[in-house]
Amino acid sequence: MPRPSKGARLWLKPAEYGKDGKVRKRSVWVIRDSSKSVVTGCAPEDRAGAEKALAEYIDDKYEPETVRQRPAADILVTDVLNLYLQEKAPDHARPEKTTASVLQLAEWWQGKTLADVTGRSCRAYTKWRVGQPWKSAKPEKTGNAPRLVTEAGVRRELEDLRSAINFHRREGLCREIVEVTLPPRSPAKIRWLTRSEAAQLLWTCWRMREMRNGKPTGRRTGKHLARFILVGLYTGTRASAICQAALKLGSANGYVDLEQGVFYRRPHGKAETTKRQPPVRLPPRLLAHMRRWAKDRDEKTISKKFVVEWNSKPVGEVNKGFAGAVAKAGLGKDVTPHVLRHTAATWMMQNGADLWDAAGFLGMSVQVLERVYGHHHPDHQRSAITAVTSKRSGK
Known part of the structure; x- marks a missing residue:
C-alpha cells in the first residue's frame, strides 16, 4: 500500500560545498510536493518569505471544490482552509499571520475530512502542537532559546480552523455543522504599567x-x-x-x-x-x-x-x-x-x-x-x- 502524500511543505535545503570547501550552492528554502521540488529563492533566515511562496504555490495548485451542500465526510479540511485563505485572509488586519496559521493547520489536517474534526482529533492536535518551537524563532541568530507553542497559541490556531469551517458552511458548501473543540481559555492577566515603569x-x-x-x-x-x-x-x-x-x-x-x-x-x-x-x-x-x-x-x-x-x-x-x-x-x-x-x-x-x-x-x-x-x-x-x-x- 503506497504511503499517503504529506502534501506541499517547506524544506530547508542544506548548502552544497565543493572539494575545496567553498560554498557552491547556498542553503535555500524549497517547496516539496511528492516528487516535485520548487526552489523559493528564500534564504534560511527568510522563513516568512518562504511561507508566502508556499501559500502562493498552494493557491495556484488547489482549486477547492465548490459543490453545494456536500456531507462533511466528502470535504477535505485543506480545501476548507484554502478557500478561507483565498476569500477571507486578505481582508484581515494581519493577513500574513492568518496565512502562517493556516499553513500550520494544513500540515496536521492534511488528508483529513471535516468528518474527522472531532473533540478527540482537536485534542490530539493540541497535544501534538504544544511544546513545538514557533517557526518564526531564530535561535541560531539571536542566541536565545526559541519560544515554544503554548495552549493559548494552539487555541488561536484552532479558532482560525473554526472560522474557516464556519465560513465554508455559510457559503452553502457543507450541509452539516462541524464543531471545533478549543483548549480552555487562559486566565486573564491584565498587566499595566505604573507611571514610573512607563517612564523607565x-x-x-x-x-x-x-x-x-x-x-x-x-x-x-x-x-x-x-x-x-x-x-x-x-x-x-x-x-x-x-x-x-x-x-x-x-x-x-x-x-x-x-x-x-x-x-x-x-x-x-x-x-x-x-x-x-x-x-x-x-x-x-x-x-x-x-x-x-x-x-x-x-x-x-x-x-x-x-x-x-x-x-x-x-x-x-x-x-x-x-x-x-x-x-x-x-x-x-x-x-x-x-x-x-x-x-x-x-x-x-x-x-x-x-x-x-x-x-x-x-x-x-x-x-x-x-x-x-x-x-x-x-x-x-x-x-x-x-x-x-x-x-x-x-x-
Missing part, C-alpha cells in the same frame, strides 16, 4: 545604542520604540494599528490627520470588525510630538510617511525590539506591546474618566471596560461603601 521604559528606549564589539556606538536604536510607546500610552491603540499608521490618507493603512488632530485607526474603506477601530482625537501633548516628528528636515525628518519609522521605513512589528527594551528596563516578560493598551485604559479609570467617553476612545464596549478595568475607577462601588458605613437616620 521610555528612557531605556531613548538611550538604547547599537553595540559593536561589546561597546556602544553613536547610533541610537530605540527611538522608534519610544515613539511607539508614546502613541500606545496616549491612545490605547493596538500595536498593529500603530505600526501601520501613515501620515497621509491611503486605502491600505490607517492614518493621522495632523492638521485636525485625529487618528483614523481603521484603514479607509475597510469594513469594521469585532476589534473596533474608531477614530480618536489625539491628546494635545501627543499631537505636538507627532507634528514635531513629521516636520520637514530633509533627510533628518523623523517621520516621513509613517508615524513610527525605522531607517525611514515603516515598522512591520515591534515585538522583538520591544522585548529587548523591556529586559533592559528591568521589567518582566509579561510586559508586551498590548500592555500599553491595558495601561491607557487603567490610567483613564484611575483618573475618573466617563465610561462612555473612555469606551469610545479605546474602541471597546462599556460593558467590557467596566468589567475589566472598572475597579480602578474612583467611583467604583462608592454607593455600596457609603451604604455599609453610614448609619440609618433616626437610629
Whole structure:
C-alpha cells in the first residue's frame, strides 16, 4: 500500500560545498510536493518569505471544490482552509499571520475530512502542537532559546480552523455543522504599567545604542520604540494599528490627520470588525510630538510617511525590539506591546474618566471596560461603601 502524500511543505535545503570547501550552492528554502521540488529563492533566515511562496504555490495548485451542500465526510479540511485563505485572509488586519496559521493547520489536517474534526482529533492536535518551537524563532541568530507553542497559541490556531469551517458552511458548501473543540481559555492577566515603569521604559528606549564589539556606538536604536510607546500610552491603540499608521490618507493603512488632530485607526474603506477601530482625537501633548516628528528636515525628518519609522521605513512589528527594551528596563516578560493598551485604559479609570467617553476612545464596549478595568475607577462601588458605613437616620 503506497504511503499517503504529506502534501506541499517547506524544506530547508542544506548548502552544497565543493572539494575545496567553498560554498557552491547556498542553503535555500524549497517547496516539496511528492516528487516535485520548487526552489523559493528564500534564504534560511527568510522563513516568512518562504511561507508566502508556499501559500502562493498552494493557491495556484488547489482549486477547492465548490459543490453545494456536500456531507462533511466528502470535504477535505485543506480545501476548507484554502478557500478561507483565498476569500477571507486578505481582508484581515494581519493577513500574513492568518496565512502562517493556516499553513500550520494544513500540515496536521492534511488528508483529513471535516468528518474527522472531532473533540478527540482537536485534542490530539493540541497535544501534538504544544511544546513545538514557533517557526518564526531564530535561535541560531539571536542566541536565545526559541519560544515554544503554548495552549493559548494552539487555541488561536484552532479558532482560525473554526472560522474557516464556519465560513465554508455559510457559503452553502457543507450541509452539516462541524464543531471545533478549543483548549480552555487562559486566565486573564491584565498587566499595566505604573507611571514610573512607563517612564523607565521610555528612557531605556531613548538611550538604547547599537553595540559593536561589546561597546556602544553613536547610533541610537530605540527611538522608534519610544515613539511607539508614546502613541500606545496616549491612545490605547493596538500595536498593529500603530505600526501601520501613515501620515497621509491611503486605502491600505490607517492614518493621522495632523492638521485636525485625529487618528483614523481603521484603514479607509475597510469594513469594521469585532476589534473596533474608531477614530480618536489625539491628546494635545501627543499631537505636538507627532507634528514635531513629521516636520520637514530633509533627510533628518523623523517621520516621513509613517508615524513610527525605522531607517525611514515603516515598522512591520515591534515585538522583538520591544522585548529587548523591556529586559533592559528591568521589567518582566509579561510586559508586551498590548500592555500599553491595558495601561491607557487603567490610567483613564484611575483618573475618573466617563465610561462612555473612555469606551469610545479605546474602541471597546462599556460593558467590557467596566468589567475589566472598572475597579480602578474612583467611583467604583462608592454607593455600596457609603451604604455599609453610614448609619440609618433616626437610629
